[in-house]
Amino acid sequence: MSTNEKINALNQKRKEVMLGGGEKAIQKQKDSGKLTARERIDLLVDKGSFNEYDLFVQHNAKDFGMADKVLNGDGVIIGTARIDNRPICVFAQDFTVVGGSLGYMHAMKIVKIQDLAIKMRVPCIGINDSGGARIQEGVDSLAGYGEIFYRNTQASGIIPQISVILGPCAGGAVYSPALTDYVFVVDNVSKMFITGPEVIKTVLGEEISQENLGGARVHSEITGNAHFFAHSEEECFLQIRKLLSFIPHNNKDKKTTRELEKPLDNIDINSIVPLDPTKPYDVRNVIKAISDNSDFIEVMEKFAQNIVIGFGRIGGKSVGFVANQALYLAGVLDVDSSDKAARFIRYCNAFDIPVVTLVDLPGYLPGVDQEHAGVIRHGAKVLYAYSEANVPKLTVILRKAYGGGYIAMSSRHLNADFVYAWPSAEIAVMGPQGAANIIFRKEIAEASKPDEMRKQKVEEYKERFANPYVAASKGYVDEVIVPDETREKLIHALSLCENKTIVKTDKKHGIPPF
Amino acid sequence: MEFHHFKNNIMSENRKLKIIVDDVEYESFSTPAFDKKQKWTKPNDKIINSIIPGTIIEVFVKKGDKVKEGDAMLIIEAMKMNNKINFFKDGIVDEVLVKSGDIVAKNQNLIILK
Secondary structure, three states: OOHHHHHHHHHHHHHHHHOOOOHHHHHHHHHOOOOOHHHHHHHHOOOOOOEEEOOOOOOOOOHHHHHHOOOHHHHEEEEEEEEOOEEEEEEEEOOOOHHHOEOHHHHHHHHHHHHHHHHHOOOEEEEEEEOOEOHHHOHHHHHHHHHHHHHHHHHOOOOOEEEEEEEEEEHHHHHHHHHOOEEEEEOOOOEEEOOOHHHHHHHHOOOOOHHHHHEHHHHHHHHOOOOEEEOOHHHHHHHHHHHHHHOOOOOOOOOOOOOOOOOOOOOOHHHOOOOOOOOOOOOHHHHHHHOHHHOEEEEOOOOOOOEEEEEEEEOOEEEEEEEEOOOEHHHOEOHHHHHHHHHHHHHHHHOOOOEEEEEEEOOEOOOHHHHHOOHHHHHHHHHHHHHHOOOOEEEEEEEEEEHHHHHHOOOHHHOOOEEEEOOOOEEEOOOHHHHHHHHOHHHHHHOOOHHHHHHHHHHHHHHHHOOOHHHHHOOOOOEEOOHHHHHHHHHHHHHHHHHOOOOOOOOOOOOOOO | OOOHHHHHOOOOHHHEEEEEEOOEEEEEEOOHHHHHOOOOOOOOOOEEEOOOOEEEEEEOOOOOOEEOOOOEEEEEEEOOEEEEEEOOOOEEEEEEOOOOOOEEOOOOEEEEEO
């Protein structure tokens, strides 16, 4: 064989393997409204930057007639590439090859790219599109999942791990995405569940569609398993790109800083928050008003909307925002919003992203369902996460900061570095009505006109305590500021935090309430 | 690059929600998870419900039986297991609503005590 013939043979071999499950299967994939694994990688990464490894890996299963079966790439594509000219590791399961089912060598390919990502300290992006374990390979496929989960956990907090669900992701397979930092789903494409509709029907007699059981909307709105929701695969890839532009690519990466850009000047920050504490508004407008270029990427936009989390830049530096959202459920802390905020704060802490907290909440959501759902232990996560975090913690109290909610939302007492309050802030042990009803119970009950007395006492309480100055007089608030000073104050505070010292202890790790 | 993030700010009236915290009524809007929440009702310990969906294999009691806490009530097959369910309190069986072979849903009434 001449060199040329050898080169031709290689090219021929490549061509065959890269066809995955063959043209028929590819057509079927397209008919079901999905892109192929290769198309997905091409769309996700910088043009022409993909390098594929383990193209010729084959399974070594023998049982159930597997010995004669050739499965191209063993149903998964792995490699490295660049996104915005920065290196990343990626794998994409190929549904056209026996339904993207996970056998041992398939898993070992994923493990290889995970190990590489950890070693090279680059983000790892996994595109999931698989029917689940390859049953013919028995316990070997379980071993494969286990090895992947182990590396997900080892990589956690060192490199960003992103899971993209572009097809079914069922049974044990769901736990790799669940262990990663961000799960991206696409409407009508993503399906995630432990047990599918068929099993549920036979065992439980409950009939439900895949979409209603574990579709993109379910995981974005109800379960909180997904962090980003897109209407198309293309939109999903743009979201990943945008996210990667805000977050560090490993826990020592300092390259997130960009040139300072001013916020768009069409937002009047002084007039966003209504003075009446019972009126709603969209806190994302405050975030936009203080962020560079008013650019903000929201995480878990549709889940527990009573708290807003996401990334923006202030003075060129990436920050994580945590903000009570008065627009939904009055911005209360509840089981879901606590869980959502706490995990995000821990993410920011792991990757050294300063946390900016915008406070406006009446407290915790009352109700039997909340108590029984464990609002005590879930609520404790917020306290734990803020207290534990040693990244710069900047707090701006916009309006209400009552009771336990005030303490939890990155208060001075949980070691916030800088606490600012707007003149509209009401920092008090509870809302004026509740407080007056308790403190002046006797006066109100004994008054000839109790309702008038109550009104008067509420007004008195409001006058004296529903303001930022009581807390400021004790040093719990560092500065009372005009809303339009907020951005400059935060830029200054961030620059001061640049060399924030962290006292290291010999504690191995704490025991957060989860 | 603008995603759909800020495009859904127009809230529909039917999702309006009053939230009361510490005697104050706040104007706000509901969330999908909040909509799904079920109102709590006081449990009735005279009615014994299935805690799990499954198939009834055997019922050990009939109407009028005097039962003691710990007495065998029935066997339900669920999750590939035959689960023996015992009475958790003393009482007299008023009604037996299932028989062997029945497929029961979660929370379905099985037995009513007097």
